[in-house]
Amino acid sequence: MPELPEVETIVRDLRPHLRGARVAEVRLGHPSVIRHPDPAAFAAGLAEARLGTIRRRGKFMLLDLAGPRLTAGSVLVVHLGMSGTLCLADPAEAERRHTHLRLRLDRGRELRFVDPRRFGRLLLGRPAELQRLGRLPRLGREPLGPAFAADWWAGVLHASRRPLKALLLDQAIVSGCGNIYADEALFLARLRPGRRADRCTAAQAEALRRALPIVLRAAIRSRGSSIADYRDGFGARGQAHESLFVYGRGGLPCVRCGAVLRRAVVAGRTTVSCPGCQR
DNA sequence: CACGACACCTGCCGGC
DNA sequence: TGCCGGCAGGTGTCGT
Numbered sequence: 001m002p003e004l005p006e007v008e009t010i011v012r013d014l015r016p017h018l019r020g021a022r023v024a025e026v027r028l029g030h031p032s033v034i035r036h037p038d039p040a041a042f043a044a045g046l047a048e049a050r051l052g053t054i055r056r057r058g059k060f061m062l063l064d065l066a067g068p069r070l071t072a073g074s075v076l077v078v079h080l081g082m083s084g085t086l087c088l089a090d091p092a093e094a095e096r097r098h099t100h101l102r103l104r105l106d107r108g109r110e111l112r113f114v115d116p117r118r119f120g121r122l123l124l125g126r127p128a129e130l131q132r133l134g135r136l137p138r139l140g141r142e143p144l145g146p147a148f149a150a151d152w153w154a155g156v157l158h159a160s161r162r163p164l165k166a167l168l169l170d171q172a173i174v175s176g177c178g179n180i181y182a183d184e185a186l187f188l189a190r191l192r193p194g195r196r197a198d199r200c201t202a203a204q205a206e207a208l209r210r211a212l213p214i215v216l217r218a219a220i221r222s223r224g225s226s227i228a229d230y231r232d233g234f235g236a237r238g239q240a241h242e243s244l245f246v247y248g249r250g251g252l253p254c255v256r257c258g259a260v261l262r263r264a265v266v267a268g269r270t271t272v273s274c275p276g277c278q279r
Numbered sequence: 280c281a282c283g284a285c286a287c288c289t290g291c292c293g294g295c
Numbered sequence: 296t297g298c299c300g301g302c303a304g305g306t307g308t309c310g311t
Contacts, residue, residue: 003304032288059305082305083289098289117288119305137306162282171306178304227304228291247304268283270302 002080003059004143004176005219005240006230010086011056013233014111017088018051018063021105029100033115036123036135045069045124046076046103058139058175061086062127073126077136081119083229087112116229139175143212148174153209157197164200164208165193166267177212179269180225180247185212187246192278193266218243246272 002010026046031039045067052064063076078086091110095102101113101122113122123130130136141147160167167173168182177185186193188211191204200208224230224238227248232238241248245255250263250272259276 006304079305081288082303115288116290117303117305119288121306160281166282169305180304225304230304268285269305 002084002224002230003178003181004056005181005216006224006238007056007059007061007080007176008220009224009238010233011054011061014086014088015054017107017109018105018111019053021051021107023047023049023051023067023103024106025102025104027102029098030118033100033113033118033120033122035121036125036130036133042122042124045074051105058142058171059178060136060139071126074124075127077121077123077127077130078113079121081115081117081121083117084113084115084120085229085231085235087114087231087233087235089235137171139171140173141175143174143176143216148209148213150206150209154202154205157200157205160197162197163194163266164191164197165269165271167197168212169267169269174212176216180244181212181215181219183247183272184215184245187274187278188215190278193271193273194264195279246274248272
C-alpha cells in the first residue's frame with residue numbers, strides 16, 4: 001500500500017481542492033469497505049456535508065466535515081489498504097472498476113475512492129468515538145514529528161526483543177512506516193532487518209531513528225512510490241520507486257558495496273537487505 | 280503479554 | 296491460449 005509518503009502526497013494534492021466544497025451527491029460501491037456506520041447512515045451523513053481540511057495521521061486520511069446530519073467534529077476517515085486510491089476526477093469521467101465511493105462536489109469535480117482488493121476502509125464519525133468503538137487503532141508516534149525523539153526511541157528498542165523491522169512496521173509504535181520504507185531506512189542505517197532491537201547500541205538506534213525521516217522525506221519529494229496501484233490525488237504516478245536502494249531489488253547488486261542483495265522473510269514480510277553493508 | 284500464522288481480496292506475472 | 300501457483304505497498308483476529 002501506500003505508506004506515509006504516498007498518503008502525505010495525496011493529502012497535499014487534495015487539500016486546496018476540497019476545503020470549503022459541499023457534497024452534492026454520494027454514491028457507494030461495495031458495502032464491505034464502509035466500516036462505520038452502516039452504509040445507509042454513512043451515505044446519509046455525507047449528504048450535503050461541507051468539507052473542511054484534510055490531514056494525515058499515520059497511513060490514515062482524516063477529512064473534516066460539517067453537515068446537517070453530522071455531530072460536531074465528524075470526519076471522513078480513509079485508509080487505502082494495499083490497493084486503494086483517493087483521487088479527484090471529472091464527474092463525467094467513466095467510473096473505474098472497483099469504485100467504492102464517489103462524492104460529487106459543488107465545484108464540478110468529484111472525489112473517488114477506488115480499491116480493487118478492498119483492504120481499504122472508509123469510516124465516518126468523531127475520531128475519539130471511532131477509537132472508543134475499536135474501529136480505529138491507537139497509533140504510535142509520527143516519524144516526521146517532534147515526538148519521534150532520541151530518548152523515547154532508545155527506550156523502545158531497549159525494551160523489545162523483536163527484530164528492528166517488526167518495530168518499524170508496528171503502527172502502534174511508529175505510525176506510517178510500511179514495508180518499502182522500513183527496508184530503505186534499515187539500509188540507510190546499515191542495520192540488518194532481523195537484528196534484535198535490544199541488541200542495538202545507542203549509536204545504532206540513533207542511526208535508525210535519523211534514517212527513517214530522511215527516507216520518508218525523500219519519498220515525499222518524489223511524490224511517492226508507484227510500484228503497482230498507487231496514484232496521487234490527481235491519478236498520476238509518483239517517482240519514488242525509481243530511487244529505492246533495496247526494496248524490490250533482491251538478487252541485484254547493492255549500490256553501495258556491490259554485494260548481492262538478499263531477499264528473506266522478516267516479521268512476516270518480504271524483506272531485502274545487503275549482507276555486505278548492513279549489520 | 281508478545282508474537283507468529285492466517286485470513287481478507289483482486290490482479291498480474293511466470294511457468295507449464 | 297489457458298490454467299495454476301505465487302506474489303503484492305496492510306492490518307485485524309486468533310492461537311500459542
